[in-house]
Amino acid sequence: MNDQYPVFTIENECLDCYKCVRGCPVKAIRISNGHASVISEKCIACGQCISLCPQKAKRVRNDISIVQEMLDSDEKVYASIAPSWIGSLNCNMEQLVKALKMLGFTGVSETALGAQEVSIKTAEILQNREKNLWISSACPAIVDYIRMYLPQFSEYIIPLASPALTHGRMLKEHFGEEIRMVFIGPCAAKKNEADQFPDLMDAAISFDELLKMLRNRGINLDSEPEDKFTFSPCQAHEGALYPMEGGMNETLIRSGKTKGVRLINVSTIQMINSLLEGLSPDSITEPVFIEAMACKGGCLNGPLQTGIKPGLNVISDALKSVQYRDVIPAIPQTVVPYRFTPASIKESAPTPIQIRKAMQRIGKSSIEDELNCGGCGYNTCRDLAIALVNNTAEPHMCSSYMRKVATRKAGAVFNCMPSGILMVDRHLKILETNKSFVQMFAKDLYESFDSEPDCLKEARLDRVIPCTELFESVLETNKDIHKEHYPMNNGLYEISIFTVEPHHIVGAVIADVTKYEMRRDQIAKKAHSVIARNIAIVQDIACSLGEHMVETEVLLTSIAEGYDPESPESRKPEKQDKMDFLNGLGTKYE
Numbered sequence: 001m002n003d004q005y006p007v008f009t010i011e012n013e014c015l016d017c018y019k020c021v022r023g024c025p026v027k028a029i030r031i032s033n034g035h036a037s038v039i040s041e042k043c044i045a046c047g048q049c050i051s052l053c054p055q056k057a058k059r060v061r062n063d064i065s066i067v068q069e070m071l072d073s074d075e076k077v078y079a080s081i082a083p084s085w086i087g088s089l090n091c092n093m094e095q096l097v098k099a100l101k102m103l104g105f106t107g108v109s110e111t112a113l114g115a116q117e118v119s120i121k122t123a124e125i126l127q128n129r130e131k132n133l134w135i136s137s138a139c140p141a142i143v144d145y146i147r148m149y150l151p152q153f154s155e156y157i158i159p160l161a162s163p164a165l166t167h168g169r170m171l172k173e174h175f176g177e178e179i180r181m182v183f184i185g186p187c188a189a190k191k192n193e194a195d196q197f198p199d200l201m202d203a204a205i206s207f208d209e210l211l212k213m214l215r216n217r218g219i220n221l222d223s224e225p226e227d228k229f230t231f232s233p234c235q236a237h238e239g240a241l242y243p244m245e246g247g248m249n250e251t252l253i254r255s256g257k258t259k260g261v262r263l264i265n266v267s268t269i270q271m272i273n274s275l276l277e278g279l280s281p282d283s284i285t286e287p288v289f290i291e292a293m294a295c296k297g298g299c300l301n302g303p304l305q306t307g308i309k310p311g312l313n314v315i316s317d318a319l320k321s322v323q324y325r326d327v328i329p330a331i332p333q334t335v336v337p338y339r340f341t342p343a344s345i346k347e348s349a350p351t352p353i354q355i356r357k358a359m360q361r362i363g364k365s366s367i368e369d370e371l372n373c374g375g376c377g378y379n380t381c382r383d384l385a386i387a388l389v390n391n392t393a394e395p396h397m398c399s400s401y402m403r404k405v406a407t408r409k410a411g412a413v414f415n416c417m418p419s420g421i422l423m424v425d426r427h428l429k430i431l432e433t434n435k436s437f438v439q440m441f442a443k444d445l446y447e448s449f450d451s452e453p454d455c456l457k458e459a460r461l462d463r464v465i466p467c468t469e470l471f472e473s474v475l476e477t478n479k480d481i482h483k484e485h486y487p488m489n490n491g492l493y494e495i496s497i498f499t500v501e502p503h504h505i506v507g508a509v510i511a512d513v514t515k516y517e518m519r520r521d522q523i524a525k526k527a528h529s530v531i532a533r534n535i536a537i538v539q540d541i542a543c544s545l546g547e548h549m550v551e552t553e554v555l556l557t558s559i560a561e562g563y564d565p566e567s568p569e570s571r572k573p574e575k576q577d578k579m580d581f582l583n584g585l586g587t588k589y590e
Contacts (some may be wrong), residue, residue: 023049045192067182184204244299249263262286311364422434426505462570467486
């Protein structure tokens with residue numbers, strides 16, 4: 001048994017579109033931090049979320065490694081191939097059997113053989129008229145849905161194991177109890193069945209998983225086999241009708257034992273729910289058998305189908321592949337009795353107070369607030385509130401509530417901004433303005449703005465402000481315009497005009513900068529006055545410094561010349577000293 005649940009989410013790839021919540025018939029999805037995850041305790045593995053997820057964040061468990069390990073062992077492994085293979089694989093029977101044997105399977109058998117046994121035994125049960133209501137057990141997703149969500153009808157599920165499990169028992173009876181069996185088909189719920197009944201089904205893989213295994217081994221399905229290959233132990237007949245809606249009922253009709261029994265076929269969980277919800281089995285006065293399938297149109301539209309062929313070709317090929325037999329045995333060769341018991345989901349019902357508080361969290365204070373739009377994925381606002389109480393949903397899932405919150409926030413910011421804001425359409429008619437804009441350009445309407453915020457809506461722009469050419473330019477070119485000191489209405493304005501919707505809507509932010517510019521002029525004048533005075537003072541100082549510098553220069557020059565050896569005055573004493581010295585020497589030597 002595999003511990004991982006068959007259906008799960010790759011969280012990083014989930015983009016909180018809530019499509020899985022909308023599509024899940026049992027709402028087995030938890031939204032946390034904007035990401036969806038599968039609640040395995042509530043899930044029936046119908047696979048709807050896998051088919052619906054646009055980001056492919058919902059995945060089915062990959063069991064290739066488990067199957068490969070079996071094939072690599074010395075054990076005998078048989079493939080139970082679902083009859084819907086005809087719609088998923090581009091090959092014939094011989095090509096399919098050859099490819100699977102090349103993978104390592106001991107033999108390949110049709111699940112439809114088990115379906116035939118189930119139909120024979122079902123016809124016998126219907127003939128006994130033990131109850132007036134019976135529901136088929138072929139679809140594991142339907143079986144789990146009834147057991148978990150309509151538990152009162154569990155006893156009305158036909159007490160037989162599914163065709164796949166019956167086929168597993170047939171193969172063991174024919175080839176030995178020690179063999180291993182791997183189911184191959186388009187059903188995610190079959191992986192659940194393999195986990196629950198490992199004695200009859202060792203593993204279940206999808207057609208996609210099979211194709212991956214073939215690619216990994218370099219095996220081509222379209223290669224023509226030289227030898228003859230066929231299904232083991234024999235080829236199926238009317239059981240090949242099972243993957244089509246109404247196919248099981250057709251096999252019951254062909255058995256000739258359902259006279260007087262009303263046969264009804266229904267597909268999708270929603271349809272089986274609408275049939276059974278509120279029904280009292282005691283009110284049924286004639287025998288009724290319901291062939292129930294989770295997938296719309298039957299297994300041919302299973303969530304794990306490869307989608308290689310168009311739908312019409314799939315049905316046509318499936319019908320052509322059926323080989324009817326002239327006589328259907330009255331007694332089945334293999335029967336796997338199994339009584340289904342309730343497995344109801346135990347979830348405490350929220351109190352009215354809890355629901356009311358949860359409703360208030362999404363802005364639903366009155367009946368009028370409950371839009372029941374389904375945008376969150378739940379059918380009603382009340383269902384979302386219950387999910388909030390159960391911690392499987394978040395308030396931001398309510399798009400109408402989030403829109404109101406966003407509008408309130410935007411409105412608060414819009415009207416609190418000191419700059420004027422307006423939106424204009426391509427006809428230059430005002431779509432929206434804020435309070436500051438009205439105060440700037442329509443002062444007579446300012447006092448009534450709070451009670452009539454749309455007082456300028458549809459007004460022509462040229463009757464309010466005289467700069468329509470700027471708006472026309474942005475509408476035409478889609479290029480933003482910014483003017484810093486735009487003269488208008490005896491004032492100066494800073495204007496930024498930008499595109500909201502190309503060629504259709506433009507917006508503008510306008511700030512009155514007249515006062516700031518006047519202050520700037522005054523400051524500039526004062527600055528010029530101060531600068532002029534400072535220049536005059538500097539000039540006076542410079543003149544005084546100039547006079548002092550001249551006097552100082554004269555004084556220093558005269559002093560310097562007095563010490564200069566080149567000057568005439570400084571050379572006279574030096575010459576006299578030399579003469580006195582020479583005269584002294586002459587006297588000495590005399």
